[in-house]
Amino acid sequence: MxxxxxxxxxxxxxxxxxxxxxxxxxxxxxxxxxxxxxxxxxxxxxxxxxxxxxxxxxxxxxxxxxxxxxxxxxxxxxxxxxxxxxxxxxxxxxxxxxxxxxxxxxxxxxxxxxxxxxxxxxxxxxxxxxxxxxxxxxxxxxxxxxxxxxxxxxxxxxxxxxxxxxxxxxxxxxxxxxxxxxxxxxxxxxxxxxxVSSPGHFAERHGLIVIIALGESIVAIGVGVADLPISTPVLAATAAGVLVVAGLWRLYFRQISESAEHRLTELDGDDRTRLARDAYTFLHLPLVAGIVLTALGMKKVLHQVADSEHYDLSEPLHGVVAWALAGGVGIFLLAAAAILLRTGGRRSPVLLLGGLGCLCAGLVVVLIPALLALALLAAAVTAMVVLHSRRAGTAEAGPA
Structure with a gap:
């Protein structure tokens, strides 16, 4: 000090x-x-x-x-x-x-x-x-x-x-x-x-801004039900929303940020600077943007589920909000895959396919009840986190 x-x-x-x-x-x-x-x-x-x-x-x-x-x-x-x-x-x-x-x-x-x-x-x-x-x-x-x-x-x-x-x-x-x-x-x-004098500091700073974006997702859930009565569907939607946020947190902080920081520490000089610019300054922007878009979708889901006077539980999301709910997750997953590729040369079929699937999921979200769409998204994110973790563990273990 x-x-x-x-x-x-x-x-x-x-x-x-x-x-x-x-x-x-x-x-x-x-x-x-x-x-x-x-x-x-x-x-x-x-x-x-x-x-x-x-x-x-x-x-x-x-x-x-x-x-x-x-x-x-x-x-x-x-x-x-x-x-x-x-x-x-x-x-x-x-x-x-x-x-x-x-x-x-x-x-x-x-x-x-x-x-x-x-x-x-x-x-x-x-x-x-x-x-x-x-x-x-x-x-x-x-x-x-x-x-x-x-x-x-x-x-x-x-x-x-x-x-x-x-x-x-x-x-x-x-x-x-x-x-x-x-x-x-x-x-x-x-x-x-x-x-980049301190790789640990640089990685930690970007981890904190990801936390801020994830926190906005939690706030969006609360704002969506502001001044509306709490009901069983609201509790279910809240639980599903928290699962989505927890899945994104787990994916980033347990499977993305650690390997990126390790690679940044290994390099020095202009090589370290270029990696910091590409993986953090450039590729963390779509990562954060994906979280913000998903927050918008979750906010609208919670509002529709809570506002029983104007919306029925069977009503789906409409327009770009329907795309934002899963599309935001898709952007996040593709950005995560790009970070892994840039920092360690690792390709992640789970993140790539999952990201592309979420980008296209808006076609389905507009057809099913909003609460069901959020629940399915929570299940999909959880499944992708588990699958990616297993594939990453197998890759690190190498051949027996």
Whole structure:
């Protein structure tokens, strides 16, 4: 821990660095941000809104990732760094407040899409400036930061500004283009200059954001039955929802994250940086997005099951929400399979087939009662966790 005069300056991390309470405090605003993304989709469950919400999630993810990388090389509990984190928390909280109005601005206040974009730009600038100051003598890092500003910050920010003046499909498409340029720009800047000082810290930070997303699924179950009476079907749906969340937790923390962290620890230099970028920064986004989509589906299931005055127990989910329930799990499983492939070269037929099956399951979900669909999804996730665990155990054991 920093002491004395060290508390007022930035302090480099060491190889055994772990997540600090300051970073857990920082993540609190992203708990709210992810909740807002789910609410954004639930308010208008259309295909366009789902795409738009995923664009917003991708931008929020980038804000979080920037400081996950920075916190790996500079202690978040040092005075200067903690001051930056608090400032970013305030800005991201404003971003989160703007999320529900980002595609449908309400009259009488500030123009929410522009507020969202300006605050997002402020976070990206704070990140680059803080990274620059944290390593004054690192010329390779400074060169990378300049390329990042030119390729992955300025052009997307300009597109986001343009998109904020548009509405409907045009706004979503322009913002989607900004996200694509942003992510591709980071890939083009290369791995030189970036550092992953502590693999354990980096893996733990991403595990915590997965926990936050899973927590949103639990919250969605509660929100779905808010102000509605508890009944036996509600209890059954709640149990099924918890089984789905528990299955995803088990799959990630027992069968994905451990092997990814082990591989990250084995590498060093630019090889470690590239693996961290691909497996964590890029591939954890669809992992989290899948959880958020499933949360939307579970929220709607619980609402329909609880609201007996407007819905019958035999009524299925409708529209994109029916796809989101199982499709979100499918995206999660495919992302998990991609992480395993990138980190260890392991192919998982269970995750691949299960993921593809869940993506297509919306065709069935719209035909069966919502409660039954959730129960079948819970059973399928449990079965996939067991099968994948057995196959992984057999592969590790090798031939007798």
């Amino acid at each position: 920093p002491t004395g005069r060290d508390r007022s300056r930035m302090i480099a991390t060491e190889g055994g660095h772990r997540v600090t309470p300051a970073e857990l405090f920082f993540d609190l605003v992203f708990v709210y941000a992810i909740t807002q993304v789910t609410a954004l989709m639930a308010a208008d469950p259309s295909a366009l809104r789902l795409v738009g919400a995923m664009v917003v999630l991708a931008l929020l993810w980038w804000c979080w990732c920037c400081f996950a990388w920075l916190g790996n090389v500079v202690r978040a509990d040092s005075g200067a760094m903690f001051a930056v984190l608090v400032a970013v928390m305030a800005v991201v909280l404003v971003v989160s407040l703007a999320v529900p109005e980002v595609y449908d601005d309400l009259p009488g206040g500030l123009y929410a899409p522009l507020v969202f974009v300006l605050c997002y730009g402020a976070v990206r600038i704070l990140h680059l400036v803080t990274y620059w100051i944290s390593s004054p003598g690192d010329q390779a890092l400074h060169a990378t930061l300049r390329r990042t500003a030119l390729l992955s910050v300025a052009p997307p920010f300009a597109l986001l500004l343009v998109g904020s003046s548009l509405t409907g499909v045009a706004q979503v498409l322009v913002w989607l283009g900004a996200v694509a340029i942003d992510y591709f720009g980071i890939y083009l800047t290369g791995s030189s200059g970036w550092r």
